[in-house]
Structures are given as structure tokens and as C-alpha cells.
Amino acid sequence: MNNSVSVLSYMSIDGVLRDSDELVLFISRTGTIILINNRGSKILGSPTDEIIGKNWFEDFISDSCREHVFDEFRSNLNDSETLVFNQDYMVLCSGETEKQVSLNNRIVKDEDDIVMCILVSGHVIDESGETPNGLIKNNEIYRSVVEDSNDAIIVHKDGIIVFVNDTGKRITGYLEDEFYGSNVLDFISTDYKPIVLKNMTDRMAGKDSPSLYDIEILRKDGAIIPVEISVSTIHYEGEQAQMAVLRDLSNRHSLEEQLRQVQKMDAIGQLAGGVAHDFNNILQVINGYTELAQGSLEKDNPVQEMLRQVSQAGERANSLVRQLLTFSRNQQIVTRILDLNEVITEHITMLQRVIGEDIVLEFLPSSEAIYINGDQDMIGQLLLNIFLNARDAMPEGGRILLKTKRVFLDREFCKTNSTEQGYYAMLSISDTGCGMDKGTLSRIFEPFFSTKGIAAGTGLGLSTVYGIVTQHDGMIIAKSKPDNGSIFRIYLPVVKKDAIIEELLPEHEIIVETSKTIVITEDDENVRNLVSDILSEAGHEVITATNGEEAVILVSDSPDSVDLVVLDVIMPVLGGYEAADRIREIRPDIPLIFCSGYKKGQNQKDIDRHLEGSRFLSKPYSMAQLLNAINELFAERK
Numbered sequence: 001m002n003n004s005v006s007v008l009s010y011m012s013i014d015g016v017l018r019d020s021d022e023l024v025l026f027i028s029r030t031g032t033i034i035l036i037n038n039r040g041s042k043i044l045g046s047p048t049d050e051i052i053g054k055n056w057f058e059d060f061i062s063d064s065c066r067e068h069v070f071d072e073f074r075s076n077l078n079d080s081e082t083l084v085f086n087q088d089y090m091v092l093c094s095g096e097t098e099k100q101v102s103l104n105n106r107i108v109k110d111e112d113d114i115v116m117c118i119l120v121s122g123h124v125i126d127e128s129g130e131t132p133n134g135l136i137k138n139n140e141i142y143r144s145v146v147e148d149s150n151d152a153i154i155v156h157k158d159g160i161i162v163f164v165n166d167t168g169k170r171i172t173g174y175l176e177d178e179f180y181g182s183n184v185l186d187f188i189s190t191d192y193k194p195i196v197l198k199n200m201t202d203r204m205a206g207k208d209s210p211s212l213y214d215i216e217i218l219r220k221d222g223a224i225i226p227v228e229i230s231v232s233t234i235h236y237e238g239e240q241a242q243m244a245v246l247r248d249l250s251n252r253h254s255l256e257e258q259l260r261q262v263q264k265m266d267a268i269g270q271l272a273g274g275v276a277h278d279f280n281n282i283l284q285v286i287n288g289y290t291e292l293a294q295g296s297l298e299k300d301n302p303v304q305e306m307l308r309q310v311s312q313a314g315e316r317a318n319s320l321v322r323q324l325l326t327f328s329r330n331q332q333i334v335t336r337i338l339d340l341n342e343v344i345t346e347h348i349t350m351l352q353r354v355i356g357e358d359i360v361l362e363f364l365p366s367s368e369a370i371y372i373n374g375d376q377d378m379i380g381q382l383l384l385n386i387f388l389n390a391r392d393a394m395p396e397g398g399r400i401l402l403k404t405k406r407v408f409l410d411r412e413f414c415k416t417n418s419t420e421q422g423y424y425a426m427l428s429i430s431d432t433g434c435g436m437d438k439g440t441l442s443r444i445f446e447p448f449f450s451t452k453g454i455a456a457g458t459g460l461g462l463s464t465v466y467g468i469v470t471q472h473d474g475m476i477i478a479k480s481k482p483d484n485g486s487i488f489r490i491y492l493p494v495v496k497k498d499a500i501i502e503e504l505l506p507e508h509e510i511i512v513e514t515s516k517t518i519v520i521t522e523d524d525e526n527v528r529n530l531v532s533d534i535l536s537e538a539g540h541e542v543i544t545a546t547n548g549e550e551a552v553i554l555v556s557d558s559p560d561s562v563d564l565v566v567l568d569v570i571m572p573v574l575g576g577y578e579a580a581d582r583i584r585e586i587r588p589d590i591p592l593i594f595c596s597g598y599k600k601g602q603n604q605k606d607i608d609r610h611l612e613g614s615r616f617l618s619k620p621y622s623m624a625q626l627l628n629a630i631n632e633l634f635a636e637r638k
Contacts, residue, residue: 023101024121026108029077031057031070034117043124045094056120062090062098073105077115081211083107083245084234088125100125104235152227152246155236156184159200162236171248173220184244189216189224196229203231203242217246225250279317280597280619281524287314288530291623292537314620337495338374340404340425341365347380351387358397359390366404370425372492374472382468386429386488389462393433393486403428406494419475423494430487436480444478516563516634517541521551521579522595523571527619531566534623535630547571548579555583555590562590564630569596580614591633593626595619 025036103122152168192215202209445466480486522528567576592614615629
């Protein structure tokens with residue numbers, strides 16, 4: 001695209017160029033003339049095609065003032081705070097004749113704040129110094145240009161507004177008549193009025209004051225809009241005035257806040273995942289030895305009840321770890337194609353029992369089936385946690401409205417919400433509870449954050465919801481105000497009904513196998529000893545290794561005597577997947593069992609590479625799960 005087309009496309013003022021009685025031209029930063037109107041050609045006394053391409057300063061400004069004019073022009077151009085400035089000087093017309101002109105220079109920038117060109121517009125001053133239509137016409141051109149700006153532009157004299165462009169009216173909601181004659185401070189939020197007043201007073205008094213800073217302005221409906229304000233001194237209708245250019249920062253602030261929230265949640269998630277991984281190893285030992293102890297005692301032994309209590313406590317701790325892993329997106333997820341309306345319908349009865357009879361539950365499903373690729377148990381957990389939160393917000397009863405809808409998230413929505421454009425299943429859950437203030441709302445998805453007191457829960461409910469939604473490649477938006485209830489909108493990608501479904505593996509009975517030689521590879525000594533005890537008690541011969549490198553050496557030393565290798569995924573020196581690669585170079589057909597406190601799909605490529613002849617166990621696993629996995633692998637080899 002050439003310069004002329006670019007300028008016209010950006011400024012949308014081709015009509016101004018044709019019809020204006022003033023000299024109007026566009027020049028580059030260095031003075032090259034890009035466009036000039038017919039009136040300008042007549043004033044300069046040369047055809048348009050002969051003027052375009054020449055240098056404004058070198059070819060059309062009198063020698064007597066050229067250097068001064070260009071220095072002043074360059075100084076204003078390099079000042080990022082200056083958008084408009086005026087100059088009066090002599091121009092050369094028809095090659096020889098000099099005429100005095102009064103010109104207004106408007107710096108035109110793109111959305112990245114890069115100077116595109118300079119709009120020069122003005123008139124010739126006659127010998128008497130009269131300018132019959134000058135300022136009026138100049139103001140008309142100025143208005144035509146600024147109305148197309150994406151920024152709000154307000155001009156005021158001593159604080160009284162004399163001009164506002166269409167963008168200013170649009171973003172504030174005020175009418176033109178409500179601006180004119182009003183004090184500019186009437187549109188500034190209370191917190192920023194002192195700052196604006198001081199800067200405005202200092203500027204009018206000729207003192208140093210910032211020309212670019214952030215403030216908040218008021219919409220007519222009372223909403224507060226964050227803006228970046230750029231202030232400059234201009235001549236307006238023959239008098240000095242102040243021009244404020246305001247750029248709406250709402251979208252930018254929203255994206256910045258989302259980025260901060262994502263970074264914070266990711267950091268907490270990594271911490272939670274790491275803690276959960278270590279805790280899983282501890283639980284593996286507690287639960288495993290409890291299971292062994294229960295199996296070694298008679299059923300009527302009084303110690304059995306004590307061990308049962310330990311086992312129950314271990315299960316509760318395991319549930320807590322699963323919530324941490326869900327939040328940190330490290331919980332194993334098994335997805336299949338689900339009709340979201342059917343999943344919700346299946347849970348309605350249970351949810352009504354949970355919230356109690358004093359809360360009315362209403363479900364308005366979409367008119368069409370909406371299919372998602374989801375984990376049914378996790379979706380149920382998501383619903384439960386949000387409903388529990390809503391119940392606690394309505395101690396005296398209320399109403400919960402649950403709605404589903406198939407929606408299309410367009411580019412504008414995705415731009416401000418950091419998601420991909422496309423079709424989504426929207427799940428909306430609203431309540432009539434006490435609501436939340438802005439500070440509470442900003443922290444509701446943080447793990448262990450709770451407003452209910454220490455004894456009322458773990459504070460993991462909504463953080464678990466956040467983790468589930470994220471694991472399903474979705475997005476959750478919460479809105480709330482004190483005494484106005486809360487609403488959660490969850491967006492999950494929709495899929496076609498005939499998409500590939502990953503089914504759960506069937507359960508198997510424990511089958512007693514003949515003795516096998518099994519290598520246990522685990523860096524945690526307690527877990528290593530536990531697994532060794534379990535397998536030894538089951539009749540297997542056990543060899544232990546503390547890391548993947550030791551396991552590789554054991555297999556390479558006696559490749560035909562090792563029947564199976566159990567590998568922890570995360571280990572020092574050499575991890576489980578890397579060790580598996582080396583082991584299968586020696587024994588391609590050897591069965592493998594991978595164990596980890598993280599989810600199966602954390603590194604799906606590694607899982608897929610070793611899928612044949614292997615199993616994956618999530619810690620903490622039971623003795624039955626371990627023995628079943630071993631028996632399944634040996635059964636496949638028969």
C-alpha cells in the first residue's frame with residue numbers, strides 16, 4: 001500500500017482534502033510531501049503532481065526562516081508529549097512570491113504510537129493581517145480529523161470544556177450538551193481530582209507538570225474507567241487552551257490483571273503440585289504398611305479397628321492431595337464425550353440434597369445437546385464445589401439458577417479474556433447470596449483462601465474448580481458484588497458427538513502368579529522398602545535400585561533374568577522414562593510399570609512411546625492395584 005492510500009485509510013478525510021478552502025497537506029517526518037489538496041496547489045502556484053514528492057522545508061519555505069521553522073518542527077516532533085503545534089512563517093509561491101501562512105501541525109500516530117505523518121493545515125494571512133475564515137476553517141478541519149480518533153479528545157479553557165470528540169462521548173456515555181460549559185474536573189473520579197487539578201493549574205501557570213500520566217474518569221452510569229491522559233497546550237479559536245487526549249485502558253488493565261492472576265496461580269500450582277508429589281510418597285508408605293498390617297492380623301484382632309482409623313485418615317489425606325493436584329493441573333484426567341446437560345441432570349438430585357430444602361434449585365438446559373470432552377467425575381466435583389460455596393453464601397435460604405448454552409466466543413471477547421476463538425459450552429451458575437467484595441473476588445481461586453474460618457473447610461473448593469476447568473482447556477469468570485449474589489460462568493470447548501472417546505480400563509480380580517524377578521526403582525527409601533515388602537509377600541523375588549541408572553545396569557548385567565521393572569517417573573540421575581528407553585534397547589519386550597505422584601498425562605508423549613507392555617500407577621496406589629497391574633502385564637505375554 002502506498003503512502004497516499006495509507007494516510008487516506010487512516011485519516012478518512014478525503015472529503016476534507018477535496019472540499020476545504022484551506023491549504024491542507026500531509027508530510028513525512030523529514031518533510032516529504034505525501035498529499036496536498038487542490039486549494040494548497042493553487043496557493044503554492046504549482047500542479048499537484050509537481051508538488052507531491054518534494055520537500056516542504058527545502059522547496060517551499062523562505063530562506064530567511066527555513067532553519068528556524070525546521071528546528072522548531074523537529075523539536076516538537078521529537079517531544080512525545082506534543083500532538084498539535086502552530087507555526088507562522090513565509091512560504092514560496094510560484095517559485096518566487098512569498099506569502100505569510102498560519103499553519104496548524106497535527107502529528108498522526110498509529111496504534112503503536114509510531115508517527116505515520118504530519119497533517120499541516122492553515123491559511124494565508126493577507127497584507128492587513130486579517131484572517132476572515134482562518135481559525136473557523138482550521139477548527140473545522142481539526143474537528144474532521146479528530147472525530148475519527150480511537151482516543152477521547154477534550155479541549156478546555158481554564159478548566160471549562162469547549163470541545164469533545166465523538167469517542168469522548170461514546171466511552172463516557174455523556175451527551176455533547178452535558179460536556180460543553182462543564183468543568184473538566186466533574187468527569188474525574190474523586191481519587192484523582194487533586195492530581196488533575198494540580199497538574200492543570202501548574203500547566204496554566206507555566207510551571208513544569210507531567211503531560212502523560214494515568215487517571216480514572218467517570219462514566220455517566222457511575223462506572224470508573226482507567227485512562228492514560230496526554231495533555232498539551234494548543235491554540236483554539238484564537239486563544240490558548242489545553243487539549244487532553246484520553247486512551248481507554250480498560251482492556252489493557254483487564255489483560256494485565258489476567259496475566260498477573262495466571263502467573264500467580266501457576267506459581268501456586270507448581271508449589272501445590274510439588275507438595276502433593278512429596279506427600280503422595282508419604283501416604284504411599286502410610287497406606288501401604290497399614291494395608292499389609294491389616295492383612296497380617298486376624299479379623300477379630302482389636303488392632304484392626306485402630307488400623308481402620310489409620311486407613312480412613314489416609315484416604316482423607318489422599319482426597320486432599322487429589323484436590324491439590326487438580327488445582328495444580330497434575331491430577332489424572334480420563335475424558336470421554338459427554339452431553340453436558342445429561343451430566344448435570346444426573347447430579348441434580350444429589351446437589352439438591354447438599355444445598356438443603358431452603359434453597360430453590362432451578363436448571364435451565366440449552367434447547368440442544370452440548371457435547372464436551374470431559375471427565376465426568378471431575379465435572380461432578382466442579383458442580384459440587386460451586387454449589388457448596390453458594391449454599392454457604394445463603395445461610396437463610398435463597399435461589400440457585402443453573403443454565404447451559406452453546407455460545408460462540410468472538411475475537412473481541414477472546415482478546416480481553418486470553419482464550420481461543422470458537423464454540424464453547426457455557427455453564428452459568430448464579431446465586432442470591434451475600435456476594436463478595438472486589439478484594440475477596442480477586443482471591444477466590446487461590447488454594448487455602450477462605451472467608452469461612454479455619455474450622456469451616458480447607459479453602460480448596462474453588463481452587464479445585466479452577467484446576468478442573470483449566471485441565472479441560474476451559475475458562476471460568478466470576479462476578480459478584482456485596483449483597484448482590486455471585487455468578488460463575490464456565491466456558492468449555494465443545495466437540496462433535498463422534499469424536500474419539502478414551503474409556504476407563506476395566507477392573508480386574510487379583511490373580512496369584514508364579515514367582516517373578518522384579519526390579520523396583522524408587523529414590524524414596526520408605527516407598528522402595530514398602531513396594532519390596534508387598535512384592536516379596538506376594539512371592540516375587542525383588543531387586544531394588546535407587547535411580548534409573550542403577551536399574552539400567554541391573555537389567556544389562558542379567559537381561560534374561562529380570563521379568564519386570566517398576567520405575568518411578570521422577571528420580572535423580574536418570575528418570576523413569578529415560579531409563580525405560582535404555583532398558584528397552586536391551587530388552588525390547590520387557591514389561592514396565594511407571595509410578596508417579598503426578599497425573600498420567602503430564603508427559604503424554606512419554607506415555608505413548610512406552611504404551612505397549614506397560615502400566616501407569618498414580619501414587620498412592622494400593623497393594624491390590626500394584627499386583628493387578630503386574631498380573632495384567634504377565635497375562636498379556638501368554
